[in-house]
Amino acid sequence: MEVLILPTAEDLAREGAARIADLVRSRPDSVLGVATGSSPQGIYQRLAQQVRDGSLSFAEASAFALDEYVGLPREHPQSYAEVIRRTVTEPLQLNPQRVHVPDGRASDLAAAARAYESSIEDAGGIDLQLLGIGGNGHIGFNEPVSSMASRTRVKTLTPRTRQDNARFFADESQVPVHCLTMGLGTILQARRLLLVAQGRGKASAVAAAVEGPLTAMVPASALQLHPHATVLLDEDAASKLQLRDYYRFAQEHAGEVG
Numbered sequence: 001m002e003v004l005i006l007p008t009a010e011d012l013a014r015e016g017a018a019r020i021a022d023l024v025r026s027r028p029d030s031v032l033g034v035a036t037g038s039s040p041q042g043i044y045q046r047l048a049q050q051v052r053d054g055s056l057s058f059a060e061a062s063a064f065a066l067d068e069y070v071g072l073p074r075e076h077p078q079s080y081a082e083v084i085r086r087t088v089t090e091p092l093q094l095n096p097q098r099v100h101v102p103d104g105r106a107s108d109l110a111a112a113a114r115a116y117e118s119s120i121e122d123a124g125g126i127d128l129q130l131l132g133i134g135g136n137g138h139i140g141f142n143e144p145v146s147s148m149a150s151r152t153r154v155k156t157l158t159p160r161t162r163q164d165n166a167r168f169f170a171d172e173s174q175v176p177v178h179c180l181t182m183g184l185g186t187i188l189q190a191r192r193l194l195l196v197a198q199g200r201g202k203a204s205a206v207a208a209a210v211e212g213p214l215t216a217m218v219p220a221s222a223l224q225l226h227p228h229a230t231v232l233l234d235e236d237a238a239s240k241l242q243l244r245d246y247y248r249f250a251q252e253h254a255g256e257v258g
């Protein structure tokens, strides 16, 4: 696992955006896995700036969102279909036909989940999956004790996740109870993973995911199984890592060999 610790959230956004931009420049029809929430917003804003100034184009790229609430109308401002449209599709000028979000309004959610897996496969798989991490260690909405082999399916949100996400709604009771989420097995199939975390509130989850045991209790520990996983952290999010000095040392000597 590559662990990069950078001084500020702005530095994280710059580094994350540079990695995505490099990928899309080298392969314009890249398939991106995209996250909602606060963590990737700086990255999206920087990428949007490059799209506006004409130095980057997502015109041929595709995107798959990690997850969606069950039961929110598609046009609800907090449905992930709407959040992705607002924060990713429009600013990055992606072709909306090539942006996919699980269908949380489907009458047959299991069939919608299977269809989502098929559309990822039909697109050739995900080249780079961007991830945030929940305070309880979730990635996507794979809450603790999600199977490491899980595929897109319905999950029940934990009270903690509903509390954390209440900031986006009028109050906690408005946060849906269920979601559709890519599974940990789905996420692990992406060719590269890029997890971004800022702030002290993420420090325990990050330490458990990066340095703790591989355990379903910390779904983000699944990154330990991936051959190309990068964790981008600001100083606060890195503050509970035991091997901070080693990660910095490795960072200083990156690119010297091979």
Ligand code: F6R
Binding pocket: 034, 035, 036, 037, 038, 039, 040, 066, 067, 131, 132, 133, 134, 135, 138, 139, 140, 141
């Ligand atoms: C979002 C998602 C979640 C968030 C996580 C962190 O699509 O799947 O795993 O990445 O809850 O959320 P923020 O970034 O808002 O702290």
